[in-house]
Amino acid sequence: MGICCSSHNKVPTTILDPSSGLSQSVTTNNTTSSSLSSSLGGSNVSRNSQFWSASSGDDLGPGGQILPHPNLKIYTFAELKSATKNFRNDTVLGEGGFGKVHKGWIEEKSISKHGTGSVIAVKKLNSESMQGIEEWQAEVNFLGRLSHPNLVKLLGYCYEGKELLLVYEFMQKGSLENHLFGRGSTVQPLPWDLRLKILIGAARGLAFLHSADIKIIYRDFKASNILLDASYNAKLSDFGLAKMASSSQSHVTTRVMGTYGYAAPEYVTTGHLYVKSDVYGFGVVLVEMITGMRALDQSRPAAQQNLVQWVKPYLANRRKLKNIMDSRLEGRYPSKAAANVAQLALTCLAQEQKGRPSMQEVVAILEKADSISEKPKVPRIHNSYRNDRQQPLHHRSPLHVKQDVSRGRQGSPRGL
Structure with missing residues (x-):
């Protein structure tokens, strides 16, 4: 097995192993819709049988729990498009192999005259990224059921046609x-x-x-x-x-x-x-x-x-x-x-x-x-x-606050 490093002064980033057994694998863009429909059917997220039966609903340490069922909201693409101002460049928090991550604002429905809402981070899949498709599935599989104060909270997702997005809590201080x-x-x-x-x-x-x-x-x-x-x-x-x-x-x-x-x-x-x-x-x-x-x-x-x-x-x-x-x-x-x-x-x-x-x-x-x-x-x-x-930073993670940081598109190899 080879070790692949990036260019001078750049920290190599990561790649998802396509042999992951977390959910039904996706091998081409043409099979994306059918594969995801199969894995999302019934419970809105794919289920790994081993993970699904392990410690279901049990507390694992202070505040930690593997939930018996995922508790994720399904967002429409129109909602997230509006929340990020049509995914405008000035809302970009970071970019990696999956795609870009945008800061957004979701309005909450309220009977009050004064609008309320919350800041979110929206991770949008690059339609040409096969790595991103499997990463999208893995994020939903794990974070959809894991609950702990020291894990970033996945709020929900969007799956419409070729559009795959993940919605997280916004982390104010970045990485x-x-x-x-x-x-x-x-x-x-x-x-x-x-x-x-x-x-x-x-x-x-x-x-x-x-x-x-x-x-x-x-x-x-x-x-x-x-x-x-x-x-x-x-x-x-x-x-x-x-x-x-x-x-x-x-x-x-x-x-x-x-x-x-x-x-x-x-x-x-x-x-x-x-x-x-x-x-x-x-x-x-x-x-x-x-x-x-x-x-x-x-x-x-x-x-x-x-x-x-x-x-x-x-x-x-x-x-x-x-x-x-x-x-x-x-x-x-x-x-x-x-x-x-x-x-x-x-x-x-x-x-x-x-x-x-x-x-x-x-x-x-x-x-x-x-x-x-x-x-x-x-x-x-x-x-x-x-x-x-x-040196400029080269992020892979989502939800990062943009603070005088270089956001150049990463073109370096993503494996070890």
Whole structure:
């Protein structure tokens, strides 16, 4: 299996595995209508028999639930066209392999004279994107029945002729990627306490996915897929690559897909995908949060281009750790807590999946680190390698707030 990277300074994005067993596969544009009609028939969303019977209606952790039936609204294309002002360019939040994501406004029916409504994010399928068709189905399959405070809420969908759209709650603060690597006056550095809050929320979301009898492997955990609401609560988005596996088995694929730099080594080399493969991706994001640097950046010196390989020797040494801490923190973080998070990152990045902690254990460690309070120390060493902050972002995830970010159409390969 080959590994395909994008051009200089671009973070490779992801592609959906067309062998997904989530729903009836769609192979050509000519079969789109009949295939989707079959999978949507009866209950408005396709049903995977294994997922449908697993933990139906059971609570899985605080606020988490796999719903016995999907609770999605069916929107008309006319409604969403009006909500986005005919999908006008100035409503675009981001763009990926699926298509463009637009900000919209839905009016709510009310007997009051004063109109009410809500802000939404509308993901519109590019009619030429075969990847998008399967991603559309996967999103409906998973998010249609998953309910958790740390997962982005899918409100509904539209399926009219060749038009396929998804409607999500709008996330006011955009993506974690934007806050870590964005540029411009509108992007402010995240303080330590907010970084931990975001990490804990994202960890809880992953822990929920891993808690059912039939495990849901997210497969694409990265900073751009962690979205933030107005209070910086983290929610996982983009389930187009999600897979299922029992607690004792892995998912095996002949095509390795994900985002280069975040994919676990066992998945890249063998195609075997475990829940602990998600834990590796979480470890990569932990390192990005600590350092403020991208997982991959060809503008850095050769030895530092792969962030994980470079910083591993620093993570276990509290004194060396200061050399790689994000300079934008200005030393304002509890050193003991930072050391604990760094050690956690090291265990998450273990070469063998069995040596990594569970996401439940990750949550507990992060919550303990969050309770540590020390007097902030004046920084003495600053990180000199900050060129990666001045790069335009290349989003795949939906619902991102547009904040002085490049939205160039992505033409790079989407596989690993």
